[in-house]
Amino acid sequence: xxxxxxxxxxxxxxxxxxxxxxxxxxxxxxxxxxxxxxxxxxxxxxxxxxxxxxxxxxxxxxxxxxxxxxxxxxxxxxxxxxxxxxxxxxxxxxxxxxxxxxxxxxxxxxxxxxxxxxxxxxxxxxxxxxxxxxxxxxxxxxxxxxxxxxxxxxxxxxxxxxxxxxxxxxxxxxxxxxxxxxxxxxxxxxxxxxxx
Numbered sequence: 001x002x003x004x005x006x007x008x009x010x011x012x013x014x015x016x017x018x019x020x021x022x023x024x025x026x027x028x029x030x031x032x033x034x035x036x037x038x039x040x041x042x043x044x045x046x047x048x049x050x051x052x053x054x055x056x057x058x059x060x061x062x063x064x065x066x067x068x069x070x071x072x073x074x075x076x077x078x079x080x081x082x083x084x085x086x087x088x089x090x091x092x093x094x095x096x097x098x099x100x101x102x103x104x105x106x107x108x109x110x111x112x113x114x115x116x117x118x119x120x121x122x123x124x125x126x127x128x129x130x131x132x133x134x135x136x137x138x139x140x141x142x143x144x145x146x147x148x149x150x151x152x153x154x155x156x157x158x159x160x161x162x163x164x165x166x167x168x169x170x171x172x173x174x175x176x177x178x179x180x181x182x183x184x185x186x187x188x189x190x191x192x193x194x195x196x
Contacts, residue, residue, distance in 0.1 A: 003175045009046055021184040023169030023191040027111040030168060031101050032062035035094045037164045038155030039085050045163075047085075054083035059094060064111075067098035093154035100152045113194040118144040119170045137162050140170075 006016030024030060036055060040048045048055075058081050060066040078084065078091045101111055108114040120140040141162035148156040166173045172188060174181025 001177050001179050003178050003180070006178075006180070011046060011049055015049055017180045020167050021169050021172050021174055021180070022187050023184075023193070025112045025116070025191075025194050027101075027105065028062055028064070030111050030115055031064045031098070032056070032059075033167055034153075034156065034161075034164055035059065035062060035097065037160045037167075038093055038097075039087070039090050040163070041090070041155055041157075041160060043085065051084055054081070058084050064098040064101040067095055068102055070095045070098075090155060097153050097156075100148075104151060108196055110194060113196045115144070115168075116170065116193040117196055118147075118165075119193060120165075138165075138171075141165055 002013070002016055006012050006020075024033075032055075036048050036052065039055070056062060058078055075088070075091055075095070079086050079088060104114055105111050118140050120138060137158040142158040144165075145156050145158040145161040148161070165171050169184065169188060169191070172181060172184045174184055
């Protein structure tokens, strides 16, 4: 059994079953996902997912220390790369956000410890399709978005941030009865969130 969207396209199945909702504490993966969620704004996640490997190649594996050194020459290179979404504002946002990620990791110990400090408290375990549809934003995603923006990040609105929280396991939004949701629940039970 899968969440309805996990069966809506073949590309979604492995992502839904093995990634979405599993807790992540790796700074590079967290930065990648925040960046890709920003690229998704106005597009479908399927579009971004299908281009993810190209994005990884284009953005140095999303190693934010490397991306932070990108120059205007890199922006021009990325704008000419048809394998990714060529949006100047989003490209420049990733480079900017890489610089902000370095600052944040230095001040907070790690990107992961900062992001996980916004983990919501547990909610009732049953979640159906209608309930999930109402979860575009939460108080925690609004607070995290506000704090990231205060620190100079771009393309990190509360809806984008909530999608990030869902994907990286800060919440388990698999629907009731979803097999992957049970696996995520087990993974989360053995996961020790990084703390500041």
